Amino acid sequence: MATTENLDSKELIDPGPDRILGTGHDYETVTDRIAGIVYLPWKRSPRKWLVGAFISFVFVNLLMLATGLLFFKGIGIWGVNIPIGWGFAIVNFVWWIGIGHAGTLISAILFLLKQDWRTSINRFSEAMTLFAVACAGMFPILHLGRPWLAYWLFPYPNSMWLWPQPRSPLEWDVFAVSTYGTISLVFWYCGLIPDFASMRDNAPHLWQRKIYGIFSLGWRGSAIHWHRYQKAYLLLAGLATPLVLSVHTVVSFDFAISIIPGWHTTIFPPYFVAGAIYSGFAMVLTLIIPLRAWYNMRDLITLRHIDAAAKLMLGTGLIVAYGYSMEAFFSWYSGDKYESFMYWNRVTGPYGVCYALLILCNIALPQLLWFRQVRHNVLVVWLLSLVINCGMWLERFEIVVTSLHRDFLPSSWGMYIPTKWDWATYTGTLGFFLFLIFLFVRMLPSISIFEVREVVHHDRYMERAYEEKL
Amino acid sequence: MREELQLSELPEIHGAMAEFDTPEELLEACERAYSAGFRSMDAYAPMPVTGLAEAIGYKRNKxxxxxxxxxxxxxxxxxxxxxxxxxxxxxxxxxxxxxxxxxxxxxxxxxxxxxxxxxxxxxxxxxxNGLPQPYHPVFNVPEFERASIDKFFLCIESSDPKFSVNETTDFLRDLGAKEVTIVPA
Structure with a gap:
């Protein structure tokens, strides 16, 4: 079993044209490298991992405190009021679910498009999806006021003979988000089965072999099993692709189906989906750049991956910019005075600073990604990913709060000021998310081993073809 | 474990297993085994290999x-x-x-x-696929550990009418297998 010390620690490796991984890998080294991270004894975890996991665990406790108090006292501890009934809970719900979407995009859509480079980051992004959906799902339930009655959202035969309202986008959300969470889990586990088998066969301790063995379900790599497996995986990718588009479309319907100025627009579904993928890629980069440095995986997650993710971020960012400009255009072109007031208020009103920051973070700064030097500077890409994460959060804040805080009648105008418990819940879910990510990289192979073996095979083939050409 | 196996234990043999280093070698071996008339066999690889299932005669994916x-x-x-x-x-x-x-x-x-x-x-x-399956005879072969890591295996099963320990083992050697092992059931 190889450890991570004796490896090439050259800062940036561009694998060159037609290659995905760094040089010198075969089937065994990729297995040892990826699984080796999991086998590393806990005592020898990188110090940065320990510090990061500890800090995020502190925030998990903060989350428990905040939700405990919420259950005890009710949502009065939050800053929500009338007219701003949605506040942080829905801002964070939309933000988190959006982050999840890049994971599905990487694992499903790029799979269907045969983008081989996805193999180094798809497992990790799928995990990110799952944890982000867990954080997202928490918010609407916490926001219910009586969260212990959340099961009322599902249609089940009950003694009161009451049924949920299937004409409401909020009910569509229940189905969309729960299906999305389930299918993401299925997709993730399906991808893990062959890797569990690898780890069952080469883990250093018997107890590890037993645990991974149970989860591998007795996978033995039979050709016929692979054939069915690939078919199932392809179909799951094919199902997950429209699913991911539908989920954020339904989330945008929560707004667009209403008659609130600033929400009631047809641009919302595509604009939300693009924004989701935009923020999701930002989160992938935010997490993967430190991870590849800590665990010395620069030759598995190469500069090519970062470059491609940055380009996708730039592309989806431009769609988001188009969404913003259309929003502005239609508020004028509709001739509706509530619409145009809403937009004017959004830019110059009490939350105008947020709007300016949003344009800076989501539109202005990401334009740096046009430059190759910027995309190849890992630190700058990482900082930009943080900026975009903030920008996308501000976007959701803008959409939820500025549309609500100026009601149709000035007598019903209000302001929304998040309380410390709003912040505690939000930062708590951030901690929860990061803590799960930290545990994930230590307990499961964070790169799909069997798919990287296919890439090794592909790279060898390309190498031979190249030599023959010479 | 292999030393203990005698020919007298024939009914308890699952099959004969050949080990290969690359997917191409395995694919070729499968094609030759199929054209030699073997039908009851399975190939094992640490990753999906295009055309492998078809090479051993698998047709309908439901x-x-x-x-x-x-x-x-x-x-x-x-x-x-x-x-x-x-x-x-x-x-x-x-x-x-x-x-x-x-x-x-x-x-x-x-x-x-x-x-x-x-x-x-x-x-x-x-x-x-019959999973989860806690026990399968192929795991009795110690080298099979590598089937999920970097080695490629072809197992001709004893249920095949053409199977006979010596001839099948020789046949697999002729296919260029690195090693041929008898798989106890």
Whole structure:
């Protein structure tokens, strides 16, 4: 079993044209490298991992405190009021679910498009999806006021003979988000089965072999099993692709189906989906750049991956910019005075600073990604990913709060000021998310081993073809 | 373990297993074994190898059909549930809309379709593969540990009418196998 010390620690490796991984890998080294991270004894975890996991665990406790108090006292501890009934809970719900979407995009859509480079980051992004959906799902339930009655959202035969309202986008959300969470889990586990088998066969301790063995379900790599497996995986990718588009479309319907100025627009579904993928890629980069440095995986997650993710971020960012400009255009072109007031208020009103920051973070700064030097500077890409994460959060804040805080009648105008418990819940879910990510990289192979073996095979083939050409 | 095996234990033999280094070698060996008339065999690889299942005579993959049926059932089931709720079980006038306002049931219908089809993709694949399976004879071969890491195996099973320990072992050696092992059942 190889450890991570004796490896090439050259800062940036561009694998060159037609290659995905760094040089010198075969089937065994990729297995040892990826699984080796999991086998590393806990005592020898990188110090940065320990510090990061500890800090995020502190925030998990903060989350428990905040939700405990919420259950005890009710949502009065939050800053929500009338007219701003949605506040942080829905801002964070939309933000988190959006982050999840890049994971599905990487694992499903790029799979269907045969983008081989996805193999180094798809497992990790799928995990990110799952944890982000867990954080997202928490918010609407916490926001219910009586969260212990959340099961009322599902249609089940009950003694009161009451049924949920299937004409409401909020009910569509229940189905969309729960299906999305389930299918993401299925997709993730399906991808893990062959890797569990690898780890069952080469883990250093018997107890590890037993645990991974149970989860591998007795996978033995039979050709016929692979054939069915690939078919199932392809179909799951094919199902997950429209699913991911539908989920954020339904989330945008929560707004667009209403008659609130600033929400009631047809641009919302595509604009939300693009924004989701935009923020999701930002989160992938935010997490993967430190991870590849800590665990010395620069030759598995190469500069090519970062470059491609940055380009996708730039592309989806431009769609988001188009969404913003259309929003502005239609508020004028509709001739509706509530619409145009809403937009004017959004830019110059009490939350105008947020709007300016949003344009800076989501539109202005990401334009740096046009430059190759910027995309190849890992630190700058990482900082930009943080900026975009903030920008996308501000976007959701803008959409939820500025549309609500100026009601149709000035007598019903209000302001929304998040309380410390709003912040505690939000930062708590951030901690929860990061803590799960930290545990994930230590307990499961964070790169799909069997798919990287296919890439090794592909790279060898390309190498031979190249030599023959010479 | 292999030393203990004698020819007298023939009925307890699962098959003869050949080890290869590359997917190309395995694929070629499978094709030659199939054309030599062997039918009861399986190939093992640490990653999917294009054409391997077809080379050992596998033809019909029914995962797609199962997923299609499940998807249709999910869609019909989801839509009928909503129709039943709004028209039969709990008719309720919402803003003067008709009871059967079916366009608004499409999102949930779609989600139910994806949910059932997706779960079926995983579980039908596992069921047809016979997984989870706690015991399988191939794991008796110590080298088989590498089948999930970097080695490629072809196992001709003793259930094949053409199987005979010595001849099949020689045949596998002729295919260029690095090593040939008898697999105890």
């Amino acid at each position: 995962v797609g059909l199962c997923v299609l049926i499940a998807g249709i059932c999910g869609a019909i089931g989801g839509f009928s549930l909503l129709e039943w709720i709004t028209v039969v079980a709990y008719p309720h006038n919402v803003g003067g809309r008709p009871l059967n306002s079916w366009p608004q049931y499409i999102p949930i219908t779609f989600e139910c379709m994806v949910l059932l089809a997706g779960l079926t993709a995983l579980f039908s694949m596992l069921a047809m």
